[in-house]
Amino acid sequence: MKAAIYPGSFDPVTYGHLDVIHRAASIFDELTVSVLNNVMKTPLFSVEERVKILMEATAELPNVKVEAFSGLLIDYAAKKDIHVAIRGLRAITDFEYELQIAQTNKLLSKGKLDTMFLTTSLEYAYLSSTSVKEIASFNGDISQCVPPFVAKLIYEKYGHRK
Numbered sequence: 001m002k003a004a005i006y007p008g009s010f011d012p013v014t015y016g017h018l019d020v021i022h023r024a025a026s027i028f029d030e031l032t033v034s035v036l037n038n039v040m041k042t043p044l045f046s047v048e049e050r051v052k053i054l055m056e057a058t059a060e061l062p063n064v065k066v067e068a069f070s071g072l073l074i075d076y077a078a079k080k081d082i083h084v085a086i087r088g089l090r091a092i093t094d095f096e097y098e099l100q101i102a103q104t105n106k107l108l109s110k111g112k113l114d115t116m117f118l119t120t121s122l123e124y125a126y127l128s129s130t131s132v133k134e135i136a137s138f139n140g141d142i143s144q145c146v147p148p149f150v151a152k153l154i155y156e157k158y159g160h161r162k
């Protein structure tokens, strides 16, 4: 069985992430979307909220599961006996950062964890969780960026009613 992990912060999940999830789920038999519980950052949504949101957003994909993880990705992947991590590449600006993470993971895992990049579909190439949060914080329109139920939850966090 071909299995992969798609790790990320997903704070919050965007249509760009969902595009990568759909495409990776059609390539692999099983895809685990792994939500980083990063104690160094203060996210908008708790890790439990992000997992719940992702579960709802991927409910129609039977071979996708969602989990939280903390610590090193290579340790988490080794425990699950998974050897491929998926990452989305939006533009050349992502490349340097992503290449650094991929090479570090390859080195630390002694070659056991490889990274596969999926280029984000062009219509989502501009999207980032950070800009979605900024737009929503000013009560701007994020309907093209995230599913309606996610937009509602984001606006609620910023005290906006839609």
Ligand code: PNS
Pocket: 007, 008, 009, 010, 036, 071, 072, 073, 074, 100, 101, 104, 105
């Ligand atoms: O969505 P993000 O924030 O760009 O995802 C980054 C992520 C979660 C893939 C990366 O920060 C990660 O894997 N963190 C876990 C800690 C780790 O393994 N660090 C070593 C890689 S340099």
